[in-house]
Amino acid sequence: MPADSPFVPAAHEPVLVLLEQDAHGLVRPRVADPDVPHLRVTDQGVTRGDGLFETALAVADEAGTLRMRKLRAHLGRLASSATALRLPAPDAAAWEAAVDAGLRAVEAASRPAPGARLSVRLTATRGPEATPGTAPHPTAWVLLTPVPAPDEAERRAGVRVLLLDRGIDSTAPEHAPWLLTGAKTLSYAVNMAALRHARAHGADDVIFTSSDGFLLEGPTSTVLIARHDPDGRRRLLTPLRQKGILAGTSQAVVFAAAHAAGWRLGYGPLIPADLEDVDGIWLASSVRGVLPVRAVDGRETPVDPTLTARLQAWLDADGDPGHHVSGDPVTSDA
Structure with a gap:
């Protein structure tokens, strides 16, 4: 040629x-x-x-x-x-x-x-x-x-995750911006090592925590949590971005759709105890979509196929995330 x-x-x-x-x-x-x-x-x-x-x-x-x-x-x-x-x-x-x-x-x-x-x-x-x-x-x-298309059997069954300490505290974005905690850089060796560690210990994926005890994100995903408020209204939560995580594009689309559907929203800060007594936990990413979590550190968590399908449908609809993608928390009752 x-x-x-x-x-x-x-x-x-x-x-x-x-x-x-x-x-x-x-x-x-x-x-x-x-x-x-x-x-x-x-x-x-x-x-x-x-x-x-x-x-x-x-x-x-x-x-x-x-x-x-x-x-x-x-x-x-x-x-x-x-x-x-x-x-x-x-x-x-x-x-x-x-x-x-x-x-x-x-x-x-x-x-x-x-x-x-x-x-x-x-x-x-x-x-x-x-x-x-x-x-x-x-x-x-x-x-x-x-x-390939997502593994529907995995989406129905859910994945097992370990909580792993990322080794930096939640104030790092403020006092050490050179750590680039909110940037999607090529330096993914730690993320891949965390996934290998999880799989070597009987799990499928990871949710990172900060060294001072806050929930962060997965190595290649954003965490979503659903629960009911005391008045019966559903709330969708995700860890606070300012604690040192990447702003999730999938999370932003799902949050905008949940907001339009009348759900309450919350942006943390969240701790491991917030993974208890929930309606569901998911890892959200662009290619894999919305995957339910069935166990955290070996403790079973509920998997609701109907909720998973709804979140995935919102993500597939690819609606405008609007201000939900800005990185600034929306008020908890939005």
Whole structure:
């Protein structure tokens, strides 16, 4: 294939879109071969984990047209992570163009069936090591990978989780912002180690706690808790973001829908005792969706398939999260 010919992806294979600067400094998308090298060994995303990412879900509609869910929320969180890292990542328009180029390339190659699903991962690094005082040249790309439908048996049965101490206290976001507790960075080795620890000890997943005893989040998910107030009205809760967790895009969509349905909302702060006497506990994430928790540290918790289906339907509807995605708590009676 000539060097200037556009790359044509194979059907049902991952699609890679590079975000590259042209001669005028404009960032443009280019569909590229994912099976050939594109990243330098000196790239700081590899050597130092210095970068950020977002993982979203794209789903094909009845006509086979793919659309990335929660686009605005993911791009907003990516921009917040870039600000925290002081990383000059591409702007929202450039990412949107790259995602669209990838989705259209998948459609052209595979003709997706209704309901087909893709993981859409947006990644930006600080780029190759540079001499002190020179501007970084970030590396950025979008990778679109087919993913199977959720395991409905797992969704019905629920997952077992361990509470694990993350090793930092809840005041870290205020007194140590360089820990980047609210940014989605490439430094996920601790998260993956926590999942391996849980599986080695008979569990499926993890809910982190702060060293001073507050509930935080899962390694790749946000925690949701439902319970009834004394007056019988249902309340949906999630740990307080200001305690050092990532603002959950899935949680924001579900909270907005719950608010519209008349549920009360709560943003913590929460402690492990708040996982007792509940209607249900879930781990929410973009690709896996809403998974119920059936046991915490070996103690059984209720699994309500009807509630799980309702939360998942709200997430699938992909409604506008509005102010619920801002990172600032909504009043508890909203």
